[in-house]
Amino acid sequence: MLDPDRLLAGLNEAQRQAVTTVDGPVLVLAGPGSGKTRVLTHRVAYIVGVVGVPAWHLMAVTFTNKAAKEMKERLGQLIGPAALDQLTIGTFHAICARLLRREAQALPFDDRFVIFDTDDQVKAVKQALADLNLDEKTYRPQSVLGAISTAKNELIRAEDYQAANYWHEVAGRVYRRYQAILRANNALDFDDLLLETALLLKEDEALAARYRARYGFLMVDEFQDTNTAQYAMLRSLAAAELADAPHNLCAVGDEDQSIYRWRGADYRNIMRLRKDFPGIRVILLEQNYRSSQTILDAARSVIDVNAHRTKKSLWSELGEGDKITVFEAYDEQEEAAYVVREIERRVGAGARYGDCAVMYRTNAQSRVLEDAFVRARIPYQLVGGTRFYERREVRDVLAYLRFVHNPRDEIALGRIINVPPRAIGPKALSALAARAKVAGLSAWEALCDLAAGSTPDALLPPAAQLDSRGRTALVRFQQLMEEAIVGRDLLPVDQLLDQVLDLSGYARWLKDGTEEGEERWENVQELRGLALEYHHLPPQEGLTAMLEGAALTADTDTLATGVADRVTLLTLHAAKGLEYPVVFMPGLEERVLPHSRSIDDPEALAEERRLFYVGITRAMRKLYLVHTFRRTLYGSSELADPSRFLKDLPAASLEQRSKSLGQVAGSRSAAGRSTTTTWAPSRPVSSTGRPSTSAPPAAGSAPQTRHGAGGPRPAAPALAAQFRGGDRVRHSHFGAGVVVSSLVKDGDEEVTVAFVGGAGVKKLMQRFAKLEKV
DNA sequence: AACTAGCATTTTTTT
């Protein structure tokens, strides 16, 4: 038993309410940094340790493995390892997978089902399209998959799929075919895990009653990220329909941090919850324990633009704090250099690398940053990026294991049958497929049949006949896999992996002596290291557990916090739930944040804003918002507009760190790159449109001009007239009297201009000409 | 069957 006073000590009133209100449903609206995880863990501890409910009655659901892990760690300290072991804590997907395996006898797949990831899904859709003779250009696998996923998230089965138009009518056909392929492969995709669980609980009342009896207390983290399927599942478990049920559901969430709309999340589930559980207690957590008031003010004025939300007023006792720095760099290289410079400066002043994080919209942005960190020898850790489990060699090896585990997995088979090259080409494969079809066998069964030689070729249609070379190659493959499958029931996973690598020749093939081969082999070794963790389990179980872990684990989960003193580089999505004293957000430009794909959809745009909000609220003490003048996107470099979100920041919270025009910027390279500036609209502008004398392209100078694209040289007065208040001008100083500037007009053209004055004009112009060639 | 070059396409976020 826990001492309630000690448990509740240090919690504020609202938190205390959230922890101790254990009879009936509770909705906790928790602003960023308001101690949400603390509330969740203490609530569990309270229910178990103070109320005295057996731990196995509790289920705590999270979205990420990371969150689940963190909760476990914190709970271990509160309630001890014994009680912790009895709790059900995990991600939606993991909990569903476990439930479905247990209840598989009631379902159209068996408990050895595999989980198809995105790549497998694409392959299955392509297969479905091929089966239906559909063109991949008109019905792009990604799009069709998107439609299928949306349907599944809305709990719509293939047979219930309603088509709104012809394209969707076809998509529906693909959906049905795709589902048939999954069934044949004994596979479920991510969405199936949720859909099957939700529908099972909805349709099998006896089963649902069983689970309700088992899990009397439900806790859900990040509730705003639930989709329809997840919501339905929770609704069944919490017995929304049964008036006399205890409804001990505790949902914790924040609609302002809903950033997974694209995968079906619907923050309106918060409203739904209030409707479905009329007596629900709503508790607001508004005190922030993380950030300075300046940061909170900025966050608030950004998020208040979004409509349809419960406005929260975040406040903090941590004081005003530093201003937010907004900086405009020339391009992404300079942006990265700036981040590096500031980090070095802060570290020089006593900060730790580990205090700093760089948060960006897309993983693609990490490269330039990484380069800069490497060059500056700043230790960093990258979260996400090319995910470990997505590397080709890792997927190949996993495919071998998957196939050994479940020979019906034809996606895995397709992946490995000719890797390493075994002279099994398209011809042999189509013949094999034909043989399977004729005999009504799976591909693997057809292979076995072929190896046994029980069906004479003469009896088969021509498409299914094999020449001796193809036959030999296929039979050889069948034999080696047969041998590997024998090992499945005898060897622990790590040894099974060794055996498969050896038998298949994959290890030998991969180690081809090149540097790349070496790197890939290292990844395989890392996978082997993971397999070792399942060594203690009985062979079958170990293999299942390992494959499930591989399917349901993202690299974000491997984020080592506080392990080493390193700067963390991560996407805004990955940053949710984290906090750092110093946060940099680069790429605050239109088409990056908000992302180009969200710009013309108001709902998507609102989500981009929430993403920005999430980024801001990660910062404890210092926030840097960085944008560039020019950015390379999708391979082409274009002028960038500052993100519209920057306009919503309160001026009083900001500190502009771009040099004003006329100041000499430290040019650090031959290219003369330095800072950019914004002409304040308030700057006096003469009636001709020319800036007044205080403005630089100025006084007594004889402007020499040059258009970026080699266009005509406007005459000096004409050019000067092009400068207007509000124009963004970037400039560098190369020496006495010469200012090289870049000027944007109408946001679509960068004009490079040289203003020359004073002595040594000729010499300087030569130098300028040379620079222009670079 | 395996390899190559040239082509096109495509780029968000994650379980």
Next chain:
DNA sequence: AATGCTAGTT
């Protein structure tokens, strides 16, 4: 920019 895909070559 980087990747995947197709078609053509060895």
